[in-house]
Amino acid sequence: MTPLRSTRWPLLLSCVAALAAGAARADGGPPPSAAAPADPVIARATYRCQGGVQVQVEQRTGTARVTFAGRTRILRLVRDASGTHYQNAQFAWFSRGNTATMRRTQGGQPALSGCVLVP
Numbered sequence: 730m731t732p733l734r735s736t737r738w739p740l741l742l743s744c745v746a747a748l749a750a751g752a753a754r755a756d757g758g759p760p761p762s763a764a765a766p767a768d769p770v771i772a773r774a775t776y777r778c779q780g781g782v783q784v785q786v787e788q789r790t791g792t793a794r795v796t797f798a799g800r801t802r803i804l805r806l807v808r809d810a811s812g813t814h815y816q817n818a819q820f821a822w823f824s825r826g827n828t829a830t831m832r833r834t835q836g837g838q839p840a841l842s843g844c845v846l847v848p
Contacts, residue, residue, distance in 0.1 A: 768792060776829050779843035784829075786822070795822050795831070797841065 768789040776784040778797075787794040791806045793815040804815035804822055814823045820840055821832050831841040 775847040776844040777847050778829075778841045778845075782841060783847075784831075784841065784844060786824075786829075793822060795820070 768791065770787055770789055772788040774786045774788075776786065778784055782797055785794075785796040787796075793804045793806070795802045795804055795815070802817060802820055804817045804820065807814055807816050807821075814821055816822070816834055819834055821834055823830050823832070824844075827846040829841075829844040829846075830839060831844070832838065833840050
């Protein structure tokens with residue numbers, strides 16, 4: 730292995746610093762956070778589900794951030810004949826009025842049930 734020439738160190742260090750800061754992409758464009766506008770928060774809600782599980786839901790333009798059990802799941806907006814819900818490959822969040830349910834996408838088993846909006 731050949732040693733790096735001293736003239737390459739500043740370039741190497743600047744590349745490492747840029748990658749560590751998230752300021753570089755393979756195509757040289759701006760980082761994703763700077764390239765895409767922020768998805769604004771439309772509404773926030775807290776639900777209490779069966780077993781005392783608390784769920785935080787942050788509704789955005791095309792997605793929802795559903796947080797429970799120490800994890801946040803990003804679900805995309807889905808429109809269907811029965812209304813609007815959010816889902817990803819693992820979970821689907823359905824809400825109507827003051828109640829909500831989360832089901833597993835595969836098989837449809839409830840992951841959270843009896844969820845009621847906390848005023």
